[in-house]
Amino acid sequence: MPRPRFNRILLKLSGEALMGEEAFGIDPETTARLAREIAEAKEAGHELCLVVGGGNIFRGLAAAAKGFDRTSADYMGMLATVMNALAMQNALENIGIDTRVLSAIPMATVSEPYIRRRAMRHMEKGRVVIFAAGTGNPFFTTDTAAALRAAEMGCDALFKGTSVDGVYDADPKKVKNARRYESLPFSRVLADDLKVMDASAVALCRDNNIPIVVFNIREQGNLARVLKGEGTATIVQTEE
Ligand SMILES: Nc1ncnc2c1ncn2[C@@H]1O[C@H](COP(=O)(O)OP(=O)(O)OP(=O)(O)O)[C@@H](O)[C@H]1O
Numbered sequence: 023m024p025r026p027r028f029n030r031i032l033l034k035l036s037g038e039a040l041m042g043e044e045a046f047g048i049d050p051e052t053t054a055r056l057a058r059e060i061a062e063a064k065e066a067g068h069e070l071c072l073v074v075g076g077g078n079i080f081r082g083l084a085a086a087a088k089g090f091d092r093t094s095a096d097y098m099g100m101l102a103t104v105m106n107a108l109a110m111q112n113a114l115e116n117i118g119i120d121t122r123v124l125s126a127i128p129m130a131t132v133s134e135p136y137i138r139r140r141a142m143r144h145m146e147k148g149r150v151v152i153f154a155a156g157t158g159n160p161f162f163t164t165d166t167a168a169a170l171r172a173a174e175m176g177c178d179a180l181f182k183g184t185s186v187d188g189v190y191d192a193d194p195k196k197v198k199n200a201r202r203y204e205s206l207p208f209s210r211v212l213a214d215d216l217k218v219m220d221a222s223a224v225a226l227c228r229d230n231n232i233p234i235v236v237f238n239i240r241e242q243g244n245l246a247r248v249l250k251g252e253g254t255a256t257i258v259q260t261e262e
Pocket residue numbers: 035036037038039074075076077078081163164165183184185186188189190191192193194195196216217218219
């Protein structure tokens with residue numbers, strides 16, 4: 023069955039999507055490719071805002087497991103997302119896309135602070151708004167930031183661009199015969215504790231009726247395909 027078309031979308035890019043074939047950090051060719059795909063989505067008439075993860079640089083939970091103070095580690099993780107946001111901004115502006123970075127942790131010399139009304143105004147002007155520093159709070163992740171900003175911006179859907187091509191009945195990187203869902207309700211993701219996304223992010227989308235589309239952003243051209251309702255992806259939505 024073809025998937026519905028969504029106009030205003032929040033695209034969550036996992037930090038790892040920026041690494042390309044590298045094991046760590048930001049690959050300029052990959053950010054340029056992602057920027058071209060975002061430009062193509064804009065040309066197709068979609069309004070876009072972005073949340074970029076930080077897993078290619080720093081994850082608070084992993085650092086806490088090695089002895090870092092959790093809150094300090096989470097702030098470091100949030101700062102990592104600012105680096106990724108600036109990298110995406112640079113790649114987009116290199117191809118003439120007007121952008122603004124809005125950070126949940128105010129840093130006046132590098133970006134605007136996050137103010138919802140300003141973000142809305144930027145979107146109305148056709149800019150790609152990049153939300154940096156997650157929610158600005160420790161103990162959260164950029165998935166929850168993505169769900170929160172999607173709700174605040176009145177997005178029609180949250181597109182999670184990641185390294186797997188959808189939601190499976192078990193982690194496909196760990197379970198060989200895991201089966202992919204084409205579509206499933208929020209309640210199943212939560213009841214089965216499917217870890218493709220945080221439960222808090224899933225619950226926020228459920229409560230605000232924002233469908234989540236999970237797809238593989240590492241595959242070239244996939245964003246355009248999935249936006250057209252084609253290609254391999256899973257849609258998580260309210261039960262009919
Ligand atoms: N049931 C499941 N279906 C699909 N993927 C799953 C499932 N359970 C766990 N995963 C894992 O979830 C991960 C997807 O999340 P991702 O790696 O994009 O994390 P992220 O926190 O959003 O990104 P980052 O920290 O890199 O910014 C995949 O690596 C996948 O192996």
